[in-house]
Amino acid sequence: MIAGSSPISSVVAAPANGSRWLAVLADVTRSRSALAGSFILVVLLLTTLLGPLVWTVDPVAVDLTQRFSVPVWAEGGAWLHPLGTDNLGRDVLARLLNGARISLLVAFSTVIVSMLVGVTLGVVSGYFGGHVDSVVMRIGDIFLAYPFMLLTISIIAILGPSLVNLILVLALSDWVTYARTIRGSVLSVKTREFVTAAHAIGSSHTYIIGRHILPNVMAPVLVLGTVRAANYIIWESGLSFLGMGVPPPTATWGMMLAEGRNYILNAGWLITLPGIAIMLTILSINLLGDGLRDVFDPRLKRTLK
Amino acid sequence: MLRYFLGRLGQTVLVLICISMVSFVFLRLTGDPAGLVLPQDATMDQMAAMRIQMGLDKALPMQYLQYLGHVLQGDLGRSIYSQEPVTGLIMERMPATMELAVVSMLAALAVAVPIGIVSALYRGTLMDNASMFFALVGISMPHFWLGIMLVMLFSVELGWLPTSGRGGWQHMILPATTLGLSLVALFARLVRSSMLEVLGQDYVRTARAKGASQLAVVGKHALRNALIPIVTVIGMQFGLLLGGTVIIETVFAWPGVGRLIVQAVMDRDYPVVQAAVMFLAAIFVLVNLVVDMLYIWLDPAISYHRGQA
Numbered sequence: 057m058i059a060g061s062s063p064i065s066s067v068v069a070a071p072a073n074g075s076r077w078l079a080v081l082a083d084v085t086r087s088r089s090a091l092a093g094s095f096i097l098v099v100l101l102l103t104t105l106l107g108p109l110v111w112t113v114d115p116v117a118v119d120l121t122q123r124f125s126v127p128v129w130a131e132g133g134a135w136l137h138p139l140g141t142d143n144l145g146r147d148v149l150a151r152l153l154n155g156a157r158i159s160l161l162v163a164f165s166t167v168i169v170s171m172l173v174g175v176t177l178g179v180v181s182g183y184f185g186g187h188v189d190s191v192v193m194r195i196g197d198i199f200l201a202y203p204f205m206l207l208t209i210s211i212i213a214i215l216g217p218s219l220v221n222l223i224l225v226l227a228l229s230d231w232v233t234y235a236r237t238i239r240g241s242v243l244s245v246k247t248r249e250f251v252t253a254a255h256a257i258g259s260s261h262t263y264i265i266g267r268h269i270l271p272n273v274m275a276p277v278l279v280l281g282t283v284r285a286a287n288y289i290i291w292e293s294g295l296s297f298l299g300m301g302v303p304p305p306t307a308t309w310g311m312m313l314a315e316g317r318n319y320i321l322n323a324g325w326l327i328t329l330p331g332i333a334i335m336l337t338i339l340s341i342n343l344l345g346d347g348l349r350d351v352f353d354p355r356l357k358r359t360l361k
Numbered sequence: 362m363l364r365y366f367l368g369r370l371g372q373t374v375l376v377l378i379c380i381s382m383v384s385f386v387f388l389r390l391t392g393d394p395a396g397l398v399l400p401q402d403a404t405m406d407q408m409a410a411m412r413i414q415m416g417l418d419k420a421l422p423m424q425y426l427q428y429l430g431h432v433l434q435g436d437l438g439r440s441i442y443s444q445e446p447v448t449g450l451i452m453e454r455m456p457a458t459m460e461l462a463v464v465s466m467l468a469a470l471a472v473a474v475p476i477g478i479v480s481a482l483y484r485g486t487l488m489d490n491a492s493m494f495f496a497l498v499g500i501s502m503p504h505f506w507l508g509i510m511l512v513m514l515f516s517v518e519l520g521w522l523p524t525s526g527r528g529g530w531q532h533m534i535l536p537a538t539t540l541g542l543s544l545v546a547l548f549a550r551l552v553r554s555s556m557l558e559v560l561g562q563d564y565v566r567t568a569r570a571k572g573a574s575q576l577a578v579v580g581k582h583a584l585r586n587a588l589i590p591i592v593t594v595i596g597m598q599f600g601l602l603l604g605g606t607v608i609i610e611t612v613f614a615w616p617g618v619g620r621l622i623v624q625a626v627m628d629r630d631y632p633v634v635q636a637a638v639m640f641l642a643a644i645f646v647l648v649n650l651v652v653d654m655l656y657i658w659l660d661p662a663i664s665y666h667r668g669q670a
Contacts, residue, residue, distance in 0.1 A: 201379070320512065
């Protein structure tokens, strides 16, 4: 997990340019965990995108004559349903593929929305300081005071479960994480010479933020986004499991687990398969996130060396 | 010290007030309290009379103060579903939830701290790599899935442990393991990296140079300092644990507050949902207050001035 040796501290120190990102990319490819993670993730993404084109079985089509068909590797399994069927005779492979789409969609959208809100508020808070900063950070404290799962549940209870609500609720509950991280970086960047110089030559706040601040503080936030994406998938599956995620008949991994739970005695694959799908996805994101963190955290790297 | 404590206490009270405000707003968003009390076929006049009787004709801030007054007296409203006082419903189930959360936390620490220390001391060995890989797999598993898998193995296949419910210590093993395992992975990684950082510090090198034994270096110098970050995280993770009980209690039919919340969401019993969530959030805030105090006691180097929370 020890990353390469090029001076990454330059990422934070120097103003942005293209070659810097190339250096980062080179470092990432030297991290074994990041490589392994990206590889699994790319395979998963391709499967998710292309899978439904290849395996065109309807994930919600009920066929009561085909209930509890066993997977192909088990005694009596057939290629008609390679991963078996559930209690309503629905094809598990098709449902898993659909679940992957939902999970990745939720994770990706949540990262975008919460990052957008968090980065905006964090930058404004760190850059302008004063009352704006106090107000934003105190509001953030309230969000942090709620255990995440409880906050999402109590909002879902009001809004009702749906895909959009799920994304909004997850993003709403997690923007603080981004805001705090980026606020810290902004505080350290805004005192640097090139920002002072930009002030001196009369650049506008918008220009300074866009040109000098943002490019220098985005790296840790992007790493954070990667790491948090894993959590969103876990929470999405958890909420689906409780019946507070995307409502049926849409197939999600969490819901498949909730339904499969009633049949652990005779249809174990209904539990193992969605679980493995979730675990593989999270594992690949975590591996990638670990690798990225090693690359972007020079302090940690020095300790490891 | 005292000043810091009072400041921190004030902050906690402020957060608690905010939590109650959020709960109040959520509660009002989910329905007209008068409508909840009266039967469905109540006339408009009856509704209006009831609204005045319940103080709903007053300004919203007044309504909030009234609500706060009730909350401080331990009155969190009534369940729409069973008409029972919510406070009673929560109190009945609180011991089960706390028991599960505390046992999981302690078990997780007991396993994770030694793993983290050993991994840090023997960094780069097979032992380190293996435990860190398992830790990674551990945090990559949704714990409710792990719970179902453990039930499949230990209850269904082997028949060693009960599948669900609360009873003797046997009932505790599976839920606590499930809830604790995600924390084991997290704590082990944290202890390891914090230990590695401390081991690279000058004072550890000095101790080594003086010829102190490995045991003395780790026990006296490194461990205490390495555990400081863990203490803060314990507070934060306690919140995760309380949130986690919501799902784990559902998996194991554990009769705690988490299951009460899930059932209440299903029944659209909003007063119960908001009150129970507010209750758990308040506990979480108080736990963090205690943890912060503990933190200062552990590390005298931390300044008591108002800094970043």
